[in-house]
Amino acid sequence: MTRPPWEGIARLAGRRALFAVPVVLVVTFGVFAIAAASPFDPVRAYAGTAALGADQETLDRLRENLGVDRPFAVRWWEWLTSALGGDLGHSSVMRQPVAQVIGERLVWSSLLCAVAFAVAVLVGTSLGVLAARRPGSWLDRTVTSLAYSLEAAPVFWVALLAVWFFALQLDALPAGGLTDTASREVTAGQVARHLVLPAGVLAVSQLPWFTLYVRQGVGDALAEDPVRGARARGLSERTVLLGHALRSGLLPVLTLIGSRVPELITGALLVETVFSWPGIAAATVEAATAVDFPLLAALTTLATAAVLTGNLLADLLYGLFDPRVSLSDM
Amino acid sequence: MTTRHIRRAAITVAALTGLSACSAPGGGADEGKAADSVVIGVASEPDTLSPLLGYGKDGNSKIFDGLLAHDADLELKPALAKALPEVGDDGRTYTYTLRDGVEFSDGEPLTSADVVFTYRTILDAKTNNTARSELDAVKEVEADGDDKVVFTLKYPYAPFAARTVLPIVPEHMAGKEDPNTGSFNTKPVGTGPYVLAGWTRGEKLAFRANPNYWGGAPRVKTFTMAVIADDNVRATRLRSGDLDGAILPPNLAATFKGEAGSLTYDAKSYDFRTVTLPTENKVTADRAVRQALDAAVDREAMVDKVLDGAGRPAYGPLPVDDPWFATDIKRSQDLAKAKRVLDEAGWKTGEGGIRAKGGLRAAFTLLYPSGDKVRQDHALAYASDAKKAGIDVTVESATWEVIEPRMGKDAVLAGFGSTGDPDFGLYTLLHSSLAGDGFNNMGRYANPAVDKALDTGRRSQDPAVREAAYDTLQRELVKDPGYTFLTHIDHLYVLADRWDGLTTQLEPHEHGFASGPWWNIEDWQPKK
Numbered sequence: 001m002t003r004p005p006w007e008g009i010a011r012l013a014g015r016r017a018l019f020a021v022p023v024v025l026v027v028t029f030g031v032f033a034i035a036a037a038s039p040f041d042p043v044r045a046y047a048g049t050a051a052l053g054a055d056q057e058t059l060d061r062l063r064e065n066l067g068v069d070r071p072f073a074v075r076w077w078e079w080l081t082s083a084l085g086g087d088l089g090h091s092s093v094m095r096q097p098v099a100q101v102i103g104e105r106l107v108w109s110s111l112l113c114a115v116a117f118a119v120a121v122l123v124g125t126s127l128g129v130l131a132a133r134r135p136g137s138w139l140d141r142t143v144t145s146l147a148y149s150l151e152a153a154p155v156f157w158v159a160l161l162a163v164w165f166f167a168l169q170l171d172a173l174p175a176g177g178l179t180d181t182a183s184r185e186v187t188a189g190q191v192a193r194h195l196v197l198p199a200g201v202l203a204v205s206q207l208p209w210f211t212l213y214v215r216q217g218v219g220d221a222l223a224e225d226p227v228r229g230a231r232a233r234g235l236s237e238r239t240v241l242l243g244h245a246l247r248s249g250l251l252p253v254l255t256l257i258g259s260r261v262p263e264l265i266t267g268a269l270l271v272e273t274v275f276s277w278p279g280i281a282a283a284t285v286e287a288a289t290a291v292d293f294p295l296l297a298a299l300t301t302l303a304t305a306a307v308l309t310g311n312l313l314a315d316l317l318y319g320l321f322d323p324r325v326s327l328s329d330m
Numbered sequence: 331m332t333t334r335h336i337r338r339a340a341i342t343v344a345a346l347t348g349l350s351a352c353s354a355p356g357g358g359a360d361e362g363k364a365a366d367s368v369v370i371g372v373a374s375e376p377d378t379l380s381p382l383l384g385y386g387k388d389g390n391s392k393i394f395d396g397l398l399a400h401d402a403d404l405e406l407k408p409a410l411a412k413a414l415p416e417v418g419d420d421g422r423t424y425t426y427t428l429r430d431g432v433e434f435s436d437g438e439p440l441t442s443a444d445v446v447f448t449y450r451t452i453l454d455a456k457t458n459n460t461a462r463s464e465l466d467a468v469k470e471v472e473a474d475g476d477d478k479v480v481f482t483l484k485y486p487y488a489p490f491a492a493r494t495v496l497p498i499v500p501e502h503m504a505g506k507e508d509p510n511t512g513s514f515n516t517k518p519v520g521t522g523p524y525v526l527a528g529w530t531r532g533e534k535l536a537f538r539a540n541p542n543y544w545g546g547a548p549r550v551k552t553f554t555m556a557v558i559a560d561d562n563v564r565a566t567r568l569r570s571g572d573l574d575g576a577i578l579p580p581n582l583a584a585t586f587k588g589e590a591g592s593l594t595y596d597a598k599s600y601d602f603r604t605v606t607l608p609t610e611n612k613v614t615a616d617r618a619v620r621q622a623l624d625a626a627v628d629r630e631a632m633v634d635k636v637l638d639g640a641g642r643p644a645y646g647p648l649p650v651d652d653p654w655f656a657t658d659i660k661r662s663q664d665l666a667k668a669k670r671v672l673d674e675a676g677w678k679t680g681e682g683g684i685r686a687k688g689g690l691r692a693a694f695t696l697l698y699p700s701g702d703k704v705r706q707d708h709a710l711a712y713a714s715d716a717k718k719a720g721i722d723v724t725v726e727s728a729t730w731e732v733i734e735p736r737m738g739k740d741a742v743l744a745g746f747g748s749t750g751d752p753d754f755g756l757y758t759l760l761h762s763s764l765a766g767d768g769f770n771n772m773g774r775y776a777n778p779a780v781d782k783a784l785d786t787g788r789r790s791q792d793p794a795v796r797e798a799a800y801d802t803l804q805r806e807l808v809k810d811p812g813y814t815f816l817t818h819i820d821h822l823y824v825l826a827d828r829w830d831g832l833t834t835q836l837e838p839h840e841h842g843f844a845s846g847p848w849w850n851i852e853d854w855q856p857k858k
Contacts, residue, residue, distance in 0.1 A: 039731045047460040048377040054460050055758070056768040065458050065510065094531065095378045095515035168566055175563060177533050181556045181572050182369045276557075278530050286532075 008327035009316055016312050024304055029076055031300045035291050036072035043068060045290030046092050066092060068291070079297050089294030093286050098298045101283055106302075108178065109279035113268055115195060116202035117260075124207040125253065128214025129246055135219055144215065147208035155205045155267045159274040162201050173197050176276040198275040205267050206260055213256050217249030224248070251322055258314025262307050365828045365856030366551040371564040371576035372843055375535065375557045379518040379526065381497035382451050382509040384461045388750070390844035392537055392553070392851070394497030394520035397426050397445065397479075402833045402850070404749055406491055410440065410498055410521065414491065421486030421791045426494070428477040432544045434500045435525045442473035447501035449481075451509050458510045464493055464754075486789050488796060489751030497522075523548045523852035532557060539852075548852040550829075555843065568824060575825035577846060579704070580638040583822035595823040595847045597834035598651065600747035600755065602644045603708050605696060605814040606773035609765075610738045613694045614773075616687075617810055618675030619721065624811040625661075625668040626719040627712060632817050636707040640822055644815040646804045647747070647756055649836075654752045654797065656804040668719040677720070685720040693722035697736060698743040700727035705743045708816055712743075737772045744772060747818070747839040752800050753788050755838075759813075760784060760803070775812035779803075823847055829854045 043062045047054060063069060079089060088098035131143040150158075167175035174180065174197070179190040221227055222245045230240045269281040276282070280299060287295040319327040379385050381394055389400050399409040408414060411426040418425065432440040449471040452459050467487035472480050483490060497520060504514045518526055523545060524537035537553040556573060558564040565582045567573050578586075586592050607614035607623070614620065629643030648655045677685040677692055685692040696713060698705040706727065713723035723741075733742060748755035758764055761784050762776035783803035787796050807813070821837050823846045832847040832854065848854075 039729075041731060044730065046377075046458070054768050055463050055764060055770045056766075058460055058463055059768050061455055061462075062458055062460070065456060090511045093377075095380075095383075095511070096513075097511075163563075171570060174572075175567065176558075177556075178530065181534060181567070182367060182552075182554055276533050278533050282532055 005320065005327070008319065012316065012319075012327045013312060016308065020305070020308050023308065024301055025080075027300055027304050028080070028297050029073075031296055032072045032076040032079075032293060035288070035293060035296060038288075038291060040289055040291050042066060042092070042291040045292070072293075075293055076297075079294055083298070088298050091287070091292055091295040093290035093292040094283065094295065098294050101295060102280065102298060102302070105278060105280045105283055108277060109268060109272070109281060111191075112195065112199055112202065112272070112277060112279060113264055115199040116206065116268075117264060119199065119203035120206035121210055121253075121257070123203070124210025125214050125246075125250070127207075128211040129218055129241065131211065131215045132218035132222065132245070132249070133241060140215075143211060147211045150204060151208040151212075153205075154270075155201065156270045156274055158204060159198075159201045159271055162197055163274065166197060176274075178278055198271045198277050201275075202264070202267050202271045205271075206264060209256060209260060210253060213253050214246075214249060217252050218245045219249075221245040221249040251318065254317045254321065255314050257317070258311040261310030262303075265303050265306060366549060367554075368550050368552070368848070368851065368854075369554045369556060369572070369574050370846070370848055371556045371558045371568060371573040373557075373559055373561070373564070373577060374843075375531070375555070376843060378515040379529070380504070380509065380512075380515045381448065381499055381518075382457055382459065382504060383515065384459050385518075386497045386844065387461050387464070387495075388838065388840075388844065389495035389497075390849045391497045391520070391522060392524040393518050393522045393526055394499065395522050396495035396497050397428075398491060398494050400492075400495060400750070400835065402835060404836055406495075409495075410445075411494075415481075415494070417491075417791075421488065421789075422483045424481040424483070424490060424494075425474070426479045426481075428479070429544065430477070432521055433542060434503075434519055434521050435540050435542070436500070436503070436519050438500060438502055440498065440500075440521055441476050442479045443476075444501045445479045445498050446471050446473050447505055448496070448498050451504070452496075454509075456510075465496075486791060488788065488791055489753045492750040492754070495750075524553060527552070543852070545852065548854070549856060550851055550854050553848075553851055574828070575823060575846075575848070577821065577823050577841075580640040580820075580822055583640075583824055584638060586824045591827050592824055593827045593832075595825060595832065595834050596640060597821040597823065597837050597841075597845065597847075598642070598649065599818055599821055599837040599839075599841070600649055600652075600749050601745060601821070601837065601839040601841070602647060602649075602747050602818050603705060603743065603745050603816045604644070604647075605709075605712055605816065606737070606742045606744055607812050607814065608738055608741065608772075609774040609776060609812070611694055611740065612690055613692055613721075614741055616675070618671050618677065619692060620811045620814075621809075622668040622672045622677075622719050623716055623721065623814050624808070625664045625671065626721075627715045627814060627816060628663040629816060630662070632708060632711050636704065636711060637817060637819055640820040641817045642820075644818045646807050646815055647759060647813075648752060648800075648804065649818045652836075654800050656801045659804055659808050661808075663715075665718055672720065679720055683717075683720055684722045691722065692720060693724070694741055695724045695726055696741040696743060697726050697728050697733050699733065700729055704819065705745065709743045712814070712816065734769075738766055738774060742772060745839055749836055749838045753784070756800075756803065757784050757788060760807075773812050777806055777810055777812070779806045821845065828857055830857050831855065 043059055046066060047062060082089060091098050091101050094101050127143050131140040134140060163175050166173040174194050178194055179186055183190060227240055227244050230244050269284060272279045272281040273285055284299045287299060319325050376385050385391060386394055389396055395409045397409060397411040398406045401407050410429055410432060412429050415424040415426045428442060434440060451457055452462055453465060453468060467483045467485060467490060468481055469484045470482045474480050500519055503519050516529060523540055523543045525540050527536040527538045529535045534557060535555040539548040539551045541547045561579050561582055564576045565578055568576045583594055586594060607620050609615045633641045633643055642650050645659050645661060672685055677687045680686040696709050698709045709725045713725050716723045746755060746759055758770040760771060760775055760780050762781050764770040765774040765776060780803050783799040786799040790796050821841050825847055834847055835849055837845040
């Protein structure tokens with residue numbers, strides 16, 4: 001690498017940003033099309049339980065006022081043009097401007113995902129290294145089989161199990177919400193206590209991938225020449241393991257970070273619903289079942305951006321850590 | 331290099347233990363809770379808090395007041411109005427005089443302009459209010475000076491006064507914005523006993539007492555509604571002390587019976603479960619089949635088995651203890667009668683004990699909304715009773731999206747029931763002019779005698795004439811039972827025993843937020 005690395009980074013980010021434009025267009029158009037084809041009735045969702053007693057005139061009037069009968073392509077175009085002008089529209093299900101819905105909720109989703117992801121990467125990597133150190137040992141076998149079981153377990157099932165055990169049986173942790181029910185302020189201590197279960201469950205659902213990848217990567221690296229050379233030079237086992245084997249074993253994990261982001265978002269969707277966490281994902285579920293186009297489109301764009309950023313991040317890390325890879329080739 | 335790794339590992343470990351330290355049990359349920367703070371668990375939350383879009387239209391909205399209000403016995407009493415309205419022009423005009431010195435919680439005075447604004451906005455077709463048709467009778471609402479409001483009706487509408495429990499909003503706040511999208515939907519301001527302190531959608535609504543409330547500052551200072559959809563989770567959080575009270579299904583409420591420090595409130599209701607017998611289906615349209623089904627069902631058994639005793643048999647849409655109920659229509663299961671009626675009408679027992687007439691099998695499908703355990707149990711009990719009379723009922727669950735287009739042909743296990751006046755629930759349920767109109771008259775019931783009774787009950791001002799009309803209606807419904815009424819279900823609430831003299835109202839089908847012992851939480855007094 002002769003040029004400074006930031007130049008390559010900027011070029012790659014720029015190329016990806018250009019690529020993101022058509023992706024977002026296609027994805028949002030697809031969301032509008034699927035939502036329009038869904039069996040959910042936006043008028044019913046808007047009226048809530050009142051719809052079950054409403055007369056036809058009222059339902060027709062709402063349908064007209066909400067403008068839900070226009071073709072989805074028209075509505076997509078209107079949404080797109082006003083979104084480009086900075087107006088994300090009004091969420092019919094939340095009865096709030098979309099920007100306000102996202103503003104109130106994004107921070108809690110980010111907190112949940114960031115904590116869960118950090119825990120998953122750190123704990124997953126540590127377990128992977130421990131397992132790879134002595135392949136076939138009882139520790140390795142325990143960690144590996146546990147990881148495979150967790151990989152197969154659905155997130156919502158783990159979440160319900162955690163609620164049952166920690167909240168109902170032990171009564172040690174709150175079962176849901178952001179703060180205690182009676183409390184009217186959001187304090188850091190309360191949020192931390194309420195964060196443990198959802199973040200823990202989300203982390204546990206992501207952790208096996210990191211464990212298994214690191215175990216494989218480090219295991220392979222331990223058999224390679226540089227490691228053998230290092231051992232021959234008499235370096236301590238710790239230095240060999242963490243300095244040599246882990247370093248080259250971590251490379252596939254970097255790719256994994258990027259590809260796990262969509263899974264993380266899907267996982268958050270289920271976790272937030274089970275734990276009534278007031279985040280973006282819980283709003284996505286509401287928006288989808290209520291066919292709330294503006295909110296759904298904004299949230300999809302957000303999720304798309306998160307996935308693309310995750311991929312970009314993985315590529316950048318890869319380029320920086322592996323001298324064989326050039327950023328300009330990506 | 332090694333030390334750096336150790337340090338890094340140490341930081342990681344510290345971070346991890348830090349995390350697990352957070353998970354240590356913090357404050358459990360604190361003992362000796364104060365009586366001035368109440369946390370209630372409910373199953374669902376309102377879509378909006380703006381009365382312009384329908385919030386609190388039946389009263390008990392906490393944040394707002396109507397011109398009138400209901401007391402514990404559902405009698406109308408003055409609220410923002412000084413007295414009950416003066417009715418003039420043969421029941422076509424209603425004049426209300428406003429109470430003096432009432433202020434919104436932001437300090438602005440209430441005037442007749444606010445009342446006019448509220449009603450006119452709701453009547454505007456561009457406002458997305460789902461209950462606008464309830465004010466169908468109103469032709470015009472006008473202010474007469476600062477403290478008088480006059481409603482002019484299109485036709486004499488006897489129960490109109492009961493509609494004016496509808497909450498009044500401040501024009502100076504809500505008038506500046508689009509009622510459908512404005513911030514008033516989530517940040518309301520009213521004259522009511524409580525002020526909204528915060529609303530986290532899907533989690534909770536918090537209220538604090540309005541110290542300047544015209545009816546006197548409430549003793550309960552803070553009031554939280556926790557939104558917990560799952561019945562079991564709600565019960566658990568109630569048991570753990572996280573909640574002070576909750577609405578619970580009969581089986582879970584029973585687990586709290588006899589527990590020290592908690593009381594169970596059993597609220598009677600207008601909330602009936604019924605089977606619609608659609609006119610467009612050849613089997614259910616047959617009067618003999620309808621009568622046979624009505625005779626074959628064992629309502630007492632449904633109350634005992636399905637509702638664990640928390641309900642009453644429904645012999646018609648009105649509950650047995652309603653003043654409008656026609657007492658002599660009470661009837662028990664009579665299988666012999668069911669069989670006789672079918673025999674006489676030519677429904678002959680055929681293959682597998684199922685009757686048929688002219689090649690038409692006495693069979694139909696009964697739909698119930700999926701996930702509703704109480705309706706499912708009702709449907710299964712109904713099918714089993716029908717079988718004994720030789721009628722084959724297939725029970726199916728479906729979402730409302732699936733049920734709606736099939737309502738004209740298939741029977742539905744429906745639930746309705748409105749309080750306030752018999753007209754409110756019965757007209758939309760039974761009048762032939764509303765057959766198949768949205769969710770009104772789902773079974774397309776058409777009976778000229780019933781229509782006439784409904785019209786008389788709606789128009790007449792004379793209580794005796796109205797009573798006779800609703801009496802006729804209930805009897806006609808027994809002769810031609812286009813709906814098989816099954817039960818009126820009780821609503822059960824469990825609440826910590828820290829307050830004196832709590833009551834429940836007779837409740838409508840829609841319940842949870844405005845109903846329950848907390849319907850008048852502003853009047854609660856701590857226990858001595």
